[in-house]
Amino acid sequence: MNTSDLQQEKALLLQCRSGFESDCAAEIQDRAGRLGIAGYCRAQPGDAHVLFQAYEPEAATRLMAELDFRELIFARQWFVVLAELRELPVSDRAGPVAAAFPLRRARELSLEYPDTNEGKALSAFCRKFSRPLENALTQRGLKLGHPAEPRLHVFFLDSSHAFVGLSDPANSAAWPLGIPRLRMPRQAPSRSTLKLEEALLLFLDEEERDRRLKPGLSAIDLGASPGGWTWQLARRGLRVTAVDNGPMSEEVMATGMVEHLRADGFTYRPEKMVDWLVCDMVEQPSRIAGLMADYLAEGYCREAVFNLKLPMKKRYQAVQDALHLIDRRLRRSGLDFTLACKQLYHDREEVTVHLRRL
Numbered sequence: 001m002n003t004s005d006l007q008q009e010k011a012l013l014l015q016c017r018s019g020f021e022s023d024c025a026a027e028i029q030d031r032a033g034r035l036g037i038a039g040y041c042r043a044q045p046g047d048a049h050v051l052f053q054a055y056e057p058e059a060a061t062r063l064m065a066e067l068d069f070r071e072l073i074f075a076r077q078w079f080v081v082l083a084e085l086r087e088l089p090v091s092d093r094a095g096p097v098a099a100a101f102p103l104r105r106a107r108e109l110s111l112e113y114p115d116t117n118e119g120k121a122l123s124a125f126c127r128k129f130s131r132p133l134e135n136a137l138t139q140r141g142l143k144l145g146h147p148a149e150p151r152l153h154v155f156f157l158d159s160s161h162a163f164v165g166l167s168d169p170a171n172s173a174a175w176p177l178g179i180p181r182l183r184m185p186r187q188a189p190s191r192s193t194l195k196l197e198e199a200l201l202l203f204l205d206e207e208e209r210d211r212r213l214k215p216g217l218s219a220i221d222l223g224a225s226p227g228g229w230t231w232q233l234a235r236r237g238l239r240v241t242a243v244d245n246g247p248m249s250e251e252v253m254a255t256g257m258v259e260h261l262r263a264d265g266f267t268y269r270p271e272k273m274v275d276w277l278v279c280d281m282v283e284q285p286s287r288i289a290g291l292m293a294d295y296l297a298e299g300y301c302r303e304a305v306f307n308l309k310l311p312m313k314k315r316y317q318a319v320q321d322a323l324h325l326i327d328r329r330l331r332r333s334g335l336d337f338t339l340a341c342k343q344l345y346h347d348r349e350e351v352t353v354h355l356r357r358l
């Protein structure tokens, strides 16, 4: 990439799940295009990142200012690229990296690498590099620890090749690499419990979690077996109706908060409105989207978290189609609602959606 293009803030680096580069690229091109920002993407399958290259100076900075990061489905983290540094000298890698930041103050430093097997091999290197880099930044007069200032990113492809850039902490992922490190709870019966835990962390803030996920509230879990998602709700004191022909784990049933119904998740309906609906059934995205929209439109639940399992190809389009279906259906019914969608770190070939009646 041409150095002057980078200095003119034309490029945006987006991190994503490995294998979803073309979806991340399709999405940023679509969103940029709708804002009148033309550009193209450099994206290789398996690289776990995408470089969006715009044609106009400062287009990447404008894109970051005008797009809400929470609305991007496939991007885990992003930053405006200031420089691509190749052949960093082994004797002083920190000097050229520090010199690439034209700032006096920043919030924090994030040393990153692609979320791939090769990338993970750089995590120890990044940990070791942070002290020398902080020292080099201090020497250049750049002070960290200013909460309202940008976050500095150094994204290593290998130990001598890195992209350097800036993000707005208020409009980017809070976690390094966009990855929340969650501990697998011992009592939960399946790893997919972490998907719902991450979703609740991402889509609700602390105050909303305290208020909307508290003892005495009710929930339905469609496709609940063996109970990882049900467990997340039961442990917060919600009464859960777990719908699945498969078995529920003994630990989950032992919470005393769960009623297990062996029924079809597509035909089951509760007798009265519940606070939460969660759904992890493996089905066509359009079928799940239609079911979720019905639950909200017909007053069976206040809010929902569900997964859309994605096809092998054109996944961005499949997600868009499912979200449009929900949007159309709920607008027709005159309901005010919020709709958010993200591919979570704990998601695989799927995305997670949060839908809520206002």
Ligand SMILES: C[S@@+](CC[C@H](N)C(=O)[O-])C[C@H]1O[C@@H](n2cnc3c(N)ncnc32)[C@H](O)[C@@H]1O
Residues within 6 Å of the ligand: 189, 190, 192, 193, 222, 223, 224, 225, 226, 227, 228, 229, 230, 243, 244, 245, 246, 263, 264, 265, 266, 280, 281, 282
């Ligand atoms: C990915 S698993 C759910 C895992 C669960 N969320 C957990 O954390 O343990 C999908 C479940 O959906 C159930 N399922 C699929 N189609 C269903 C349907 N039509 N009605 C009810 N359950 C269904 C399957 O039996 C399976 O147990």
